[in-house]
Amino acid sequence: MITIQKHDFDVAHEYQNLLQENTTGGVVIFSGLVRDFSEHHDHLTIQHYPNMTESVLEKIEAEAQQRWPLLETRIIHRVGKLSVNDQIVFVGVSSAHRKAAFSACEYMIDILKTQAPFWKKEGDEWVEAKDSDNDVADTWLKK
Amino acid sequence: MDNEINILYFASLAESLGRDDEKFELQTPSIISSLQLKEQLATRGPEWKILLAPSTRCSVNLVISSDDTEIKPGDEVAFFPPVTGG
Numbered sequence: 001m002i003t004i005q006k007h008d009f010d011v012a013h014e015y016q017n018l019l020q021e022n023t024t025g026g027v028v029i030f031s032g033l034v035r036d037f038s039e040h041h042d043h044l045t046i047q048h049y050p051n052m053t054e055s056v057l058e059k060i061e062a063e064a065q066q067r068w069p070l071l072e073t074r075i076i077h078r079v080g081k082l083s084v085n086d087q088i089v090f091v092g093v094s095s096a097h098r099k100a101a102f103s104a105c106e107y108m109i110d111i112l113k114t115q116a117p118f119w120k121k122e123g124d125e126w127v128e129a130k131d132s133d134n135d136v137a138d139t140w141l142k143k
Numbered sequence: 144m145d146n147e148i149n150i151l152y153f154a155s156l157a158e159s160l161g162r163d164d165e166k167f168e169l170q171t172p173s174i175i176s177s178l179q180l181k182e183q184l185a186t187r188g189p190e191w192k193i194l195l196a197p198s199t200r201c202s203v204n205l206v207i208s209s210d211d212t213e214i215k216p217g218d219e220v221a222f223f224p225p226v227t228g229g
Contacts, residue, residue: 032229046228049153049221052205077228089229109229117202117221118228119154126155129225 001073002057004048006080009090018072018094026098028105032089034082041123046079046088049117053077056116064093064108068100075108077118110136146173146216150184153223156199159190169216177201178210180220194222 011031018027034044061073076090091109095101114137120127146169157163167184169175175183181194181201193199201208202221214220 047154048228049151049202049223052202052221055205113229114226115207116228117153117223117226119224120227121154126158126224127227129227 002054002061002075004050004053004057004077004079006078008078008087009076011087011090014074014076014090014092018074018092020071020094023096024071024094025096026101027092027094028098028101029090029092030105030109031087031091032109034084034086034088036084037122041125043081043083043123044127045081045121046077047119047121048077048079052117057112060108060111060115063111064104067107068095068104069097070095070100070104073104073108075112077112077116079118107140110140113137146171148214148216149219151219151221153221155224156193156222159193169214174213174215176210177203177208177212177214177220180214181210198225199223200225 011029015027015029037044057075057077061075064070064073071094074090074092078088082088089109089112091105091112093101093105093108095104113133147166148169149164150167151164152160152162185191185195200223203212203214204219
């Protein structure tokens with residue numbers, strides 16, 4: 001399931017939702033936070049392209065489900081104004097086995113970072129995309 | 144009016160072009176490629192040349208397009224810089 005929202009999310013609650021009775025062998029979750037990025041600004045703003053964002057995230061989930069034997073997948077991404085230490089993004093995966101869960105979680109956040117139409121603005125400066133993020137995503141796409 | 148497409152601009156691109164969206168009338172023939180649209184818009188002035196930059200992304204109906212993707216009346220086209228979410 002995917003959600004784009006302004007409000008915060010509760011990792012413990014999301015973790016519980018990933019559990020499937022008797023079949024879950026492992027859960028891997030990633031949460032991304034706003035770190036202290038500048039002496040001059042203490043907030044960032046996240047803009048997105050509504051509709052396309054949902055469409056891209058749904059494709060990322062579907063592709064992960066194709067590549068690995070997963071039980072549940074969850075993506076939450078916040079938009080709007082965020083402060084240092086705020087949670088930005090949540091990716092959670094449950095599976096019968098840990099390896100599939102680790103790989104799928106990493107895949108989903110790596111592809112999200114390079115394909116989902118979100119843009120971060122630190123204070124009044126738009127953040128530049130990183131080549132290193134593209135390299136990581138390309139590695140997955142070649143597999 | 145029947146030949147209109149909707150164009151959206153996001154993030155730094157919207158700021159440098161001074162707009163978030165616009166209605167755009169396609170000339171006849173009313174089906175053009177993504178590259179042709181970019182070239183038409185780029186004639187508006189120097190700041191519009193950014194649409195032709197390799198780093199500028201273009202989507203047609205919510206899917207990332209290539210230069211030969213067809214655009215027809217009623218389509219939603221968007222231009223934006225490389226994404227930085229997550």
